[in-house]
Amino acid sequence: MDEEYVDRRPGDLETYRRLDAFAQLRLAPDAAAMARIRSSLVAEATRAADVRAAQALVAPTPAPPAIARARRFGLPRRRMSRTVGALLAATLTLSLVAGTVAAARAGGALYEARLWIETVLLPSDPGQRADAQVARLDERLSEVRAAMAGGDAGAMTAALDAYAAILSELESQGMSNEAVADQVIDDVERHQAVLEALVGRVPAQAQDALRHALERSSSAADHLDDRGAGGPGNPGAGGQGSGGSGGSGGDPDRTPSAGTPTAKPTRTPKPVSEPTAKPTKTPPAAEPTKKPPKTPPPPAGPPTEHPGGQPQQSSKAKPTT
Amino acid sequence: MTLDDAAVERLVDDAKSGDPRAFGRLFDHYHGSVYRYIVSRVHRPSDAEDLTQLVFVKALEALPRYESRGIPFGGWLFRLARNAVIDHVRTHREHADLAAAAERSGGDAGPDEVVAVRQALDEVAAALAALTDEQREAIALRFFAGLTAREAAEVMGKQEGTVRGLQFRAIAAMRRTLGIDDPDDTVAGHALRATEEPPIGRPRAG
Numbered sequence: 001m002d003e004e005y006v007d008r009r010p011g012d013l014e015t016y017r018r019l020d021a022f023a024q025l026r027l028a029p030d031a032a033a034m035a036r037i038r039s040s041l042v043a044e045a046t047r048a049a050d051v052r053a054a055q056a057l058v059a060p061t062p063a064p065p066a067i068a069r070a071r072r073f074g075l076p077r078r079r080m081s082r083t084v085g086a087l088l089a090a091t092l093t094l095s096l097v098a099g100t101v102a103a104a105r106a107g108g109a110l111y112e113a114r115l116w117i118e119t120v121l122l123p124s125d126p127g128q129r130a131d132a133q134v135a136r137l138d139e140r141l142s143e144v145r146a147a148m149a150g151g152d153a154g155a156m157t158a159a160l161d162a163y164a165a166i167l168s169e170l171e172s173q174g175m176s177n178e179a180v181a182d183q184v185i186d187d188v189e190r191h192q193a194v195l196e197a198l199v200g201r202v203p204a205q206a207q208d209a210l211r212h213a214l215e216r217s218s219s220a221a222d223h224l225d226d227r228g229a230g231g232p233g234n235p236g237a238g239g240q241g242s243g244g245s246g247g248s249g250g251d252p253d254r255t256p257s258a259g260t261p262t263a264k265p266t267r268t269p270k271p272v273s274e275p276t277a278k279p280t281k282t283p284p285a286a287e288p289t290k291k292p293p294k295t296p297p298p299p300a301g302p303p304t305e306h307p308g309g310q311p312q313q314s315s316k317a318k319p320t321t
Numbered sequence: 322m323t324l325d326d327a328a329v330e331r332l333v334d335d336a337k338s339g340d341p342r343a344f345g346r347l348f349d350h351y352h353g354s355v356y357r358y359i360v361s362r363v364h365r366p367s368d369a370e371d372l373t374q375l376v377f378v379k380a381l382e383a384l385p386r387y388e389s390r391g392i393p394f395g396g397w398l399f400r401l402a403r404n405a406v407i408d409h410v411r412t413h414r415e416h417a418d419l420a421a422a423a424e425r426s427g428g429d430a431g432p433d434e435v436v437a438v439r440q441a442l443d444e445v446a447a448a449l450a451a452l453t454d455e456q457r458e459a460i461a462l463r464f465f466a467g468l469t470a471r472e473a474a475e476v477m478g479k480q481e482g483t484v485r486g487l488q489f490r491a492i493a494a495m496r497r498t499l500g501i502d503d504p505d506d507t508v509a510g511h512a513l514r515a516t517e518e519p520p521i522g523r524p525r526a527g
Contacts, residue, residue: 011501015492018499019464022445027465029356037374042345045381049339
């Protein structure tokens, strides 16, 4: 115990007491602020738990231990088949229960109903509602990944369509709180990266749905960004020029400073369809070639043109505005 | 809200397995002490509120990887808080300044008493500001966060005896600054005694 400090010198207790008073009167947390923080933390904890549960659902399941052990130790065929038989019986029983769950999965008969129930159960508080919608988007992405792993184009299309629909709901929802809008934008951008990684890998039937989902996510992020960042101060995607009163000019990255949030650059949707062909290399017209060409050189004239008639441009994308 | 160590560990296990209510109860248990520690180290209450939220968000994110291994959850949480404060101070290029802590006075007291209490609190703030940074941190962890000497030592990455020494020297320095020889005779002592509530910052055993 710290009585050694309390009792050793006269006046220590008084100093302790003043520190107590100081802590109580000047360092006490504001109850309303703490309640707000608690609410948002519990919502975040709920969302994290839901995402983890969804990920656990779609995680690849290892072979049942009995079978794996039998394989490893080479058990007699009859004994192994008894084990497998018992497992099959258990699986059949479980499948009755799991049937309902399966029907509610993406592309299943009850999927639409499940989405509807999710919508109905959304909280009314705008911040919590936005959190819940982001959690739903996460879940749809998990479904897309699961469908991708299972090669189920129908489930993938259903999940992507649902994803796009939720984004539309989110976009039309009021987003008065800038911090919430920023968080949603971050989440949607994270989703965009996942969706873009799927381009070229999804089955042909799901291509349209993927393209639509990407367009919706890009549009939703821009829409929320415009609302959150406000008009002046948007530095533009190229980062050129001054950002006005709200932005920091040339640096399009977010700065962590607390006082003046930097406006974010506008995103440009990335191409969804087939990757574009590499730009044709055109020899510079003005430079003299060191080696003599194998074919007869073209007559002197205007600079080389692209087959389409346009002068060849750099392969770097232009900064969008 | 008081919980014993076993109850805290149970809540941590529940929160790790995805129970949001358990995390909410951990917040209820720790937010006051975390906030007091933070607000005693940074300029403004609004910053302290943001940092308190940040600490718990980080705790939530890192919770699946948290393993006790001899460090209680509270110590782990206060390490997050300490790192958050250090980052904040570094980012804002500010010195921790207790004199700028919340301007809150003593509730229902009359105008004269309010002035006396405010003056007494200002004196405590000034005495704290005159301490070295390490002494101030030891005081913040022991008195405002209510950690044991061992917990404070873990958070600060020092030996328990070192923290006790820091606290001892800090209290001695404050006693001198505040002119506390015979506390019954001081005006500030009378003013603060009038507002006295059960102590929250008195260091716990250990």
